[in-house]
Structures are given as structure tokens and as C-alpha cells.
Amino acid sequence: MVSQSLQNQYLSDPDVQLMLRVASGDNAAFEQLVLRYQDRLVGFFFHLVHDRTAAEDLAQEAFLRVFRSRDRYEPTAKFSTWLFRIAHNLASNQNRGTSRRREIPLVSRSDGHDFRPQEQNLAEKSALMPTRQLDSSELREFVRSAVEALSERQRTAVLLHKFEEMSYEEIGEIMGLGTVAVKSLLSRARSKLKESLERFL
DSSP, rough: OOHHHHHHHHHHTTHHHHHHHHTOOOOOOOHHHHHHHHHHHHHHHHHOOOOOHHHHHHHHHHHHHHHTGGGGGGOOSHHHHHHHHHHHHHHHHGGGGOOOOOOOOOOOOSOOOOOOHHHHHHHHTTTTTOOOOOOOHHHHHHHHHHHTOOOOHHHHIIIIIIOOOOOHHHHHHTTOOHHHHHHHHHHHHHHHHHHHTTTTT
């Protein structure tokens, strides 16, 4: 049983509040969570599995697991941490060939937004940009190659840290690692990214 003080720690998270509404039977709150996180999840999965259809399927499975867990949900972490822990586990199990059903469709958007991976965003946030000016197509290809050269664990940590702006502690919760291990993983990933991008200069 989770202590009340631990639960209270995360009640200020608006997405935790939405999930609590989902737990009480509010389907509209669930749709809001899907709208808030679907693009982020698809981008996260795409970087890990390199297949858009598989990434969308995995995102749908993640939301399905969230929905199925609603009756026993307890706010023991920020909602984003809890959701990406589910996503990380799904990505890690991707090669087991588990069949997935599209029971929770992604909410359609009217703004024309697509789910292509944000290589340019990653490059800017990572402060790993080559000093010379690159056009957008060069930039995407360079960063894509550098990110794909990372191990799955390194790539996951970088995506969570740079895309999702998560702390070492949150990444550790998601990946089942201690803070020191997360720091070490990110340090090795940064070194490898820098080495890879330097070849493009």
C-alpha cells in the first residue's frame, strides 16, 4: 500500500489529476492524455524501432495498458514518468514478437502534425551541432546516424533526457537504474554522439 505522503507528492501534476479522473471513469480525461502524449510516444518509439507503423502500434499498446490499469492506478510518480516506464518496457520487449491489437485508437488531430522523429530538436538540445551551417536535410541525416549508432539503452536515456527533459532520477525510475548508472550511461552516450558528429565536420 502506497503511503498518503508519497501520493500527495505528485498530486500537483496536472496529468496525474487527469489520470485520477480516468480512474474514476472519466473517458474524456483519457482522451486528453492521449492528445498530450501520443506524438511524444510515437517519436520515442520511432527512434528505438525505426519503423513508423511499429512505433504507432507500440504507442497504442502503451495507452491501452494505461487504460487497463486505471482501476488500480496510484500516483507514485509523475504521470510522464509512469507512462514512459510503460513505454520503455514495451520497447524492450519489442523483439519478442508479441502481437498487438489496435483497441485504443490514437486521437486524430486537425493541425497536420506528424510524428516524424525530431532529429533537429535533439541536435539543438544536445549542444552537439557542428559549427558550420547545415541545411535541414543534412542535419536530420547526421543526427539520425549518430543517434542510431548508440546502444538501445544509451539511445533511450538520451531521448528521455533531451526530448523529455527528464531528470536523472526520473530516467532511473523508468529504466530501473540508479542515478549514478544513469549519469554514466548519458556520459558514454554524449561521448559517442560527439565522436560520431565530429566525423561529419
